[in-house]
Amino acid sequence: MDDRVREHARVLVEWSARVEAGDDVVVSVAEDAHDLAVAVAAELGDRGANLVATYASDEVTRAYLRAHDGDFEADPAHELALYESADVALFLGGGRNTAATADVDGDVRAAYSRARSGVREARMDTDWVSTVHPTRSLAQQAGMAYEAYRDFVYEAVLRDWASLADEMARLKDVLDAGSEVHIVADRTDLTMSIEDRIAVNSAASVAYDSHNLPSGEVFTAPVAESVEGEAFFDVPMTINGHRVRDVHLTFADGEVTDFEAGTNAHVLADVLETDDGARRLGELGVGMNRGIDRVTDNILFDEKMGGTVHMALGRAYDACLPEGETGNASAVHVDLIADVTGDSRFEVDGEVIQRNGTFRWEDGFESA
C-alpha cells in the first residue's frame, strides 16, 4: 500500500475526526475506496475505537431506487439507530463511475432524500468528515491520468493543517471584524455587507466545525439584500450534471437581475427560478489550500483552491449567522468560483486584504 494512503487515514482519524478510544465510528466505504478503508480500520483499531463499515455503492443505490415505486418509508429504524448511536461518521468517497446514478428518476431521488431527513440529521449530529480516495473514475472526471491524480489528491490532503488553520484564522479575524466586502476583478465589481456575520475557518477538522478533507477555505454569509454590482466566475462548474462555464451575474438590492453563461445558461436559469432565495447569495468563500492548483470538477477540491473566491446562490450556513438571525433560505446551494490570481483585489472596509490572489501577509503582496 502507498504510504500516502496510510497518512491520509491518519490525518482523517486524528486531525479531522479527532477519534478517541471507545468512540463508535461508522465508516462509509465507496466501491473503490477499499484501500483507504483498510488504512482507516488500522487507525481505528490502534486507537481502540469501534468500527462498523457500511457499503456506499452508487450501483447498489441505483438498483434500489430504480426498482422502488418511490413511496419511501420515513427514516428506516435500523439506519436511524445506527447513526443515532454513532459518535463519528467517516465518508470515504471514490466510486467507479461518477455517472452511476444518471438514469435514476429525479422525483424518486428527491422522494428518497426527503424520506431520510431524520437519518441525515442524525448523521450530521455526529463528528462527521467527508473525504475521497483517489480512484480512476475521479481521475477521469478531472481529465487526469491516474498516477497524476493521486499526486494531486495527496498534495491537497496531506497539508500542515495546524499551520494552515493559523493562516486562515487571520482572514477569519478580518472578516469577523469587517462590515463591507468589495471585490474587483475581471468583469467583477461587487460590494456586500458582512456586518455581524461569523466567518468559518474551515481547517478540515470537526474542532473547527469543518467536515471536509481536504478543506482550506474561509467562508461567511453576506447580508443577502446588500449585494450590489456584477461578478464573473471563470472556473467551470458541474451544476445538476451539466458543465456551466463563464457565468456573469448582475445584482441589485441583493437579487440577480441579469445573468449570462458561456455554456448551458438554461441550467443556471433553472437554478435561479427555484425560489426567491436562489436569486440571492448565501455564501462568500475564499479558497486557501495551495496544495490544490487546478480545477478537477469536484467541489470538494475546486472551492478550496488557493487563489480563488467562490460565492453560492441559495442557502446560507447557520454557523455564519449570529444567534437568532436567519440567513438566506433556499432549496439550493450552488457554488460559483472565480480565479483571482489575475488582476484583482479583495477589500474589507476599504483595506486590500488580497491582491491578484496574494494575501497581505504573504510574500509578494503588493500594497498598491
Add this chain to the structure above:
Amino acid sequence: MDDRVREHARVLVEWSARVEAGDDVVVSVAEDAHDLAVAVAAELGDRGANLVATYASDEVTRAYLRAHDGDFEADPAHELALYESADVALFLGGGRNTAATADVDGDVRAAYSRARSGVREARMDTDWVSTVHPTRSLAQQAGMAYEAYRDFVYEAVLRDWASLADEMARLKDVLDAGSEVHIVADRTDLTMSIEDRIAVNSAASVAYDSHNLPSGEVFTAPVAESVEGEAFFDVPMTINGHRVRDVHLTFADGEVTDFEAGTNAHVLADVLETDDGARRLGELGVGMNRGIDRVTDNILFDEKMGGTVHMALGRAYDACLPEGETGNASAVHVDLIADVTGDSRFEVDGEVIQRNGTFRWEDGFESA
C-alpha cells in the same frame, strides 16, 4: 449481469428471507459480492423494503484486529442498535482471499468474538440468511475454474426449493417418528438413539428455521451417550485451517475412544481435547441437495451434498431438542462427512431408508 445473479437474489429475498414491504434489511456485502448486492438491492427496492448495506471486508477486519490491543469494548452501541432494529440480515459472502485473516492473532480474534456476543445474538434474532456470491477466491478454494465454479454454485442455489422441502419432509417424518439409527458403510457400523429428538427440514428458508442458501439437509441431534460403534469419513474437511482426511472414529457409551486421520491427525486430537462434549456427537445430518455433486472445501456446500451423511463432534442445535431438554454442550461443532453412494445403508428402527445413497422413495432404490 448474468441472469443467474438476479435469480439468486430473488431466491434469497423471496424464498429464503421472506422479505416484505417495510422490512428493515441489513445486507452485509463481502469484498467481491458487489454484483449480488446490486441484484439484492433491486429485489428489496421492488418489495418496498428498507436497505442498509454493510461492508464485510476480511482485509478491513484484519487491519482493525492487528492494530487493536485486544481489549475490546463489549457490544458497541451503534452495531448493536443496527441489528436490534433490523428485521432481516442477509450475509453475502465472497471475498478476495479465503486466507485474508490468516495472520491475525488467535487470542485477539477470540477476544473480539467474545466481546460481540450481544451483537451476534441480535443478528441471530433477525430473519437472517447466509449465502455466497461465486468469486475467483472461492473457485480457487474449490480447486475449480471460475466459470465452472459459477455453474456449480448456481446449480446448488437455484433449486426448486418447495419441491425439495417436500422431499426432505419425508426424511424428517421418518426421523421424528424413529428411535434408533443404524448406519453401515465402508469401515462404518454405527448405532445411535434419536428417541424424542426433532429433525430440522433445512430447506434454505427462515420459514423452515433454515438460514443457509444453499441448504438441503435434514439434521437431528442424537442422544449423545447412545452412540456405539465405528464411523469413517472420507470427504476431506478444513478444520481450524488444516485439511483433514479419512477420519475414523470409534465410539463406546457415546464417547470417542479411538481415532485415526489420514492427514493432520493432531488437529483432530486438539478438537477432541477441547472439552467433554467435543468427544461426543452433537449432530447427525443427511445431505439431500442433488445440485451439489462435488466437494468444494466450503461447509456451506459440502455438508448438503446429495449422497452424503455428516456427523458433528460437539455442540447440538437447540431446534433438535424437545422442550426443556439440553443437548450435547461444547465450545466446538466440527462437521465430518461421509460419501454414502458406495455400498451402504441407513436404517431407522430396522427399516432401510437409504441404500447406496438412494432413498427408498427414489427411483433405483433396491429394497434388499
